[in-house]
Amino acid sequence: MAKSITIIIITFLFTSCTTSHKNSKEFQDAQNELTGKLRAITRKTCFNGFGVALVNEKEVLYQNGFGITNFNTKQKYDENTVQNIASVSKTFIGIAILKAQELGKLNLDDPINKYLPFKVVNPYHPEIPITVWHLTTHTSSITDTKDYMTKTIVLKDTADLVKNLQIDISPTKFNSPSAKISIEAFLNNMLNPSGKWYSKTAFSDKKPGEIFNYSNVGATLAALVLEKATGMSYDSFTTKYILKPLHMDNSGWNFRSINFSKYTHTFQNKTTPYPYYSLNTYPDGGMLTTASDMSKYISELMKGYFGNGTILSKKSYKEYFTPQLNAKNFIDRSTGEYSDEYNMGITMGFGSTGNFGHTGGDPGLFSVIWFDKYKKIGKYFIVNTECEGKEFSKSQKMINDLLDEYSVKLNDLSQRK
Template identity: 65%
Template sequence: MTRLIWLGTILLLLTSCHQTDNQQAETFRQTQQELTRKLTIVSKTVGVKGFGVALVNDQRVLYQNGFGVASSETNQRYHQNTIQNIASVSKTLIGIALLKAQELGKLKLDDPINKYLPFPVINPYYPATPITIRQLATHTSSINDTQYYLTKTIVLKDTINLSQNLKLDISPTKFNPPSAKIPIEEFLNNILNKKGKWYLKDGFLNHKPGAIFNYSNVGATLTALVIEKATGISYDQFTTTFILKPLKMTASGWHFNAIDLSNYTHTFQNKTTPYPYYSLNTYPDGGLLTSSRDMSKYILELMKGYFEHGSLLSKESYKEYFRPQLNEENFLDRSVGEYSDEYNMGITIGFGSTGNFGHTGGDPGVSSGIWFFKNKKMGRYLIVNTDWDPKTIGKDQIAIYSLLEEYFAKLDQLSHLK
């Protein structure tokens, strides 16, 4: 009899726990649905055609979704599986790939880059001072973006309405015809090799390598080329093997042939006028094609890595990735805004003045950002598919970010009860 009472008590407790878990899971789903409803309302008032978001804590994805319109031709909805390029947020993968290559014994951060490159890259003002991989990854290499970077990197996908599209004003950059598509090695050789056809002396600062922070897209892409030459694997293949596949980012890739084009969004000049499809000759610095659903997996991994339970890199490598590498003397004009990612640098990840970290990006019709609030253990992603109207961007961002912050607190609390 005593045994039957004991078994009954255990069964009652298990049933009660199961019911509690179900109730908490339902509350979690209802809270997500509340956020979806409120962001849907916001999407009808903001000055962009469509946008995607994601929220994580250090344990799980709390939310990901998309809102608005991806295609004005078909009125296709922007959703969590909608794909677009994420602009310079792509650079954060360069740092992960670099540290993975170091773990594999293929390179060291303080190696000179000319140890690996097929053409010499030398600052003409300091020819005896070698540029190192670490300097590339922290934007202190002294390499400077020139007019040729701005005017040669963006390439149209096809020749539809070519003459008209080539005239579109996307200053300071410009569109190039599909025939201008070239490998990153050829592009960088043209710009950085003294014998290259686009070489300019002002492609380098008159500062010693390692001395001064100067954000460089060319330097970021050169880091990817170093990874290629050190590992013997193309950068797109290396990052797919060691980042995208392990995280099950199955909708993501670096080129149009790697994604499902039916989920690809147009980008827009304004809420009515689409841009033509384009890609980048310097694809490592801004060309990752991905969805909010996949990006939620990526920012979750970065958050886990910061708190020493990431899966892509060792604890030691993640510590290096997130270690602020620079000092006050490395800056001529230091950005001190709370949400600026240029107060300090890790290995391609940026830090704000409060110590929070992330990266922002922008290309024609694209504005993107990942940001991590370390004390809250909150990771946040936002991307839009439209050139943001300067008159509305401030209030639009407040409307979106305030909801994400409010519902992060609710979802985070609920996630810990589950």
């Protein structure tokens, strides 16, 4: 879903638990050392639980989880714990769109109204068609309105419904399970002039293709275009062409597709869990997955970047990882080294150094994937607990200092084999 406004972008060099391949004793000892040190500092962080993974171009270096998933039962967070990864989910949209293009079902330059059952037009620039490319680069001129923010998060069940509906997760809010609708119905209400939530504020006064403006609605609309172009649900398409080929067997887009006994609570703070929830706009942030499965995904992306991927052609991966915008497309350009909004590929963000990745935030969680193209290391990190800004930064630093040290060590040891 929406990136948290309070997300703090900091240095990410992430690693995780031992992997089942032939490694030297020195390599295994380094993994075990990292595990021990991370476990030792777990109680010092403000996170109840967190998952990590690290890959290089050749293999998974480390994957693990630490802490707990349930405050009452103390169930352990491990590499097979399932968690929503928030806006990191958007990276799947770009892969799916490019796969559909390979299959001849659509083209990035196509106007989206070629496929949609209702017309989507910027009322300030009705003569300029919005294209698939605009959606995947966040230049569509479609914006996230208050209705988007307050209507997309839906509670899993009616337990303690009155109490849970009152929980403050501003600027978003929880909705009753009865508010669950399809992405087509949601977007029709939001973007169709006859829709019940329609407003011109769903569009900026900028021309489509002109200015970068991060849009969750636009990302979900790209998924709906894919559905109409391919005749498959976004869930089914991504499962067939991404999850199954990568053997991401513990991942999916809804609670039915995962082992719910392994699903973690997310937490308002160290002691208070949030209720379980899902998203009406699930393509923009609803992937449910594990550190182990994300190792497979980021490994594929790393291989794809260097021309050895398996789920897209070299040509498609090149397009996916090519920065699509330039300075004139930004008003307030994010220049931080680890920001994912200095430039955009096809849903993949780029930092000012040319390294790339994506961040995400939803109630009770923060997530990130990040790739260092020079060291050829890919990283995944996720937490299941909200913290105040200073507390969050302190906890991140304790973890990152160790991950920084051991990511270099593990990568060097891997290269020696």
